[in-house]
Amino acid sequence: MPNFVSLPGFRDFYPDDLAVRDYIFRVWRDVARRYGFQEYDGPPLEPTELYIEKSGPEIVQQLYNFADKGDREVALRPEMTPTLARMVGARAGGMRKPVKWFAIPQLFRYERQQRGRLREHFQLNFDIVGDEGVGADVELLAAAIDVCRAFGLTADDFVARISDRRLLRALLVHAGVPEDRLSLVYNIVDKLEREGPDGVGERLSREAGLGPSVVSEVLAIFAHRDFDAVRNAYGSVEEIGEPIARMHQLFDDLEAMGLSRFVRFDLGIVRGLAYYTGIVFELFDVRGELRAIAGGGRYDDLMGRVSPADLPALGFGMGDVVLKELLIDRGLLPSLSPGVDDYVIGVTPDERSEVLRLVRALRDAGRSVDYSLRPLGVGKQLKAASGMGARRALILGPDEVAAGVVVARDMAAGTEERVPLTSLFPEELSLS
Numbered sequence: 001m002p003n004f005v006s007l008p009g010f011r012d013f014y015p016d017d018l019a020v021r022d023y024i025f026r027v028w029r030d031v032a033r034r035y036g037f038q039e040y041d042g043p044p045l046e047p048t049e050l051y052i053e054k055s056g057p058e059i060v061q062q063l064y065n066f067a068d069k070g071d072r073e074v075a076l077r078p079e080m081t082p083t084l085a086r087m088v089g090a091r092a093g094g095m096r097k098p099v100k101w102f103a104i105p106q107l108f109r110y111e112r113q114q115r116g117r118l119r120e121h122f123q124l125n126f127d128i129v130g131d132e133g134v135g136a137d138v139e140l141l142a143a144a145i146d147v148c149r150a151f152g153l154t155a156d157d158f159v160a161r162i163s164d165r166r167l168l169r170a171l172l173v174h175a176g177v178p179e180d181r182l183s184l185v186y187n188i189v190d191k192l193e194r195e196g197p198d199g200v201g202e203r204l205s206r207e208a209g210l211g212p213s214v215v216s217e218v219l220a221i222f223a224h225r226d227f228d229a230v231r232n233a234y235g236s237v238e239e240i241g242e243p244i245a246r247m248h249q250l251f252d253d254l255e256a257m258g259l260s261r262f263v264r265f266d267l268g269i270v271r272g273l274a275y276y277t278g279i280v281f282e283l284f285d286v287r288g289e290l291r292a293i294a295g296g297g298r299y300d301d302l303m304g305r306v307s308p309a310d311l312p313a314l315g316f317g318m319g320d321v322v323l324k325e326l327l328i329d330r331g332l333l334p335s336l337s338p339g340v341d342d343y344v345i346g347v348t349p350d351e352r353s354e355v356l357r358l359v360r361a362l363r364d365a366g367r368s369v370d371y372s373l374r375p376l377g378v379g380k381q382l383k384a385a386s387g388m389g390a391r392r393a394l395i396l397g398p399d400e401v402a403a404g405v406v407v408a409r410d411m412a413a414g415t416e417e418r419v420p421l422t423s424l425f426p427e428e429l430s431l432s
């Protein structure tokens with residue numbers, strides 16, 4: 001007997017699962033609307049080239065890529081940012097800046113399957129193109145925080161950890177990391193939390209070829225957890241003045257927005273993707289039990305590498321997988337059983353045509369309505385009505401049809417009343 005199952009890391013969305021997904025998308029779209037972001041989409045399949053080098057080695061290793069029948073090297077999109085950069089770049093000249101766009105693509109990464117990581121996921125993307133000022137970083141972070149708040153999550157549930165690639169870059173160069181190995185080093189130190197200083201130190205020497213003193217200088221950078229500690233330790237490094245001032249501004253603005261309790265400076269936030277150039281951030285659950293809820297930052301050079309428009313840009317992505325786990329864990333998923341407004345019941349098979357007419361008229365009037373497709377006893381029909389979460393049962397027997405009424409049963413309260421059929425729907429749709 002054949003018994004097909006879905007591929008590892010790919011989900012079936014049964015109706016209950018889809019109801020949750022829809023709920024998440026609804027909240028995402030609502031926050032996007034409140035922030036004035038416009039929705040777009042792009043192709044799920046792109047030239048592999050779009051991701052090579054731009055996204056960095058981690059994502060390239062995880063590509064679902066192949067040669068198509070026309071011998072084109074193609075890949076299922078593992079992320080949306082290169083597509084966004086390509087699309088905005090192609091028409092940037094005629095667009096009002098800043099461009100504020102959002103999308104909810106399904107993305108594909110051949111990852112090792114683990115809690116919070118699948119081989120496909122849906123990812124909310126917010127991006128702002130055409131503004132190099134820190135005000136745009138503030139707006140983006142506020143949006144990321146407000147997306148979480150819109151689900152009922154509080155500062156006891158999540159925190160945005162923020163760093164700056166320019167600051168980190170200055171510190172790494174100061175520690176002796178050669179410029180041409182910076183992206184490799186970003187990629188390795190991004191795993192500090194998961195692999196620990198020993199594991200990361202070993203990779204820094206083996207994979208990035210750094211000498212022992214440079215490795216220990218690099219690891220020392222991440223021992224400084226807060227802003228003041230970094231400033232005190234590296235105040236003499238000339239290049240850090242600007243990123244430090246920018247970070248101050250960011251925190252001041254977030255405070256003015258009343259969002260300070262959701263943010264924390266953390267140099268350990270590096271981001272695995274290659275294209276980030278400025279402020280970067282990730283959102284985590286406060287208890288530290290789950291993978292990142294969201295991540296993003298500024299990528300001022302990417303647009304110029306995939307399109308004719310060399311514009312500053314920044315954005316973040318938030319997946320549906322970790323978010324859903326967190327909402328379940330905190331009891332924040334609302335009851336989503338859709339049910340129907342009415343379930344129409346015929347007492348005997350003789351009322352069949354009245355039942356069908358009533359169903360039709362109610363549906364035309366915009367109500368959600370169901371009924372038994374086959375003749376069934378009243379008891380079974382009532383059971384079906386309650387099984388599918390109908391809010392009201394409308395019962396038609398021979399007496400009701402003769403009197404032009406229907407018994408309306410409030411399914412939650414269990415109360416019944418006889419109501420004229422004409423009161424149920426507009427005059428022109430009446431049964432008679």
Ligand code: HAM
Binds near residue numbers: 080121295
């Ligand atoms: P990312 O950090 O690779 O960034 O992904 C963002 C979020 O997507 C993660 O924090 C996580 O919630 C979710 N995610 C990523 N991979 C998986 C997976 N395999 N399974 C489940 N969820 C996953 C980016 O993709 C950037 N392109 C975001 C961005 C937009 N940067 C600028 N604009």
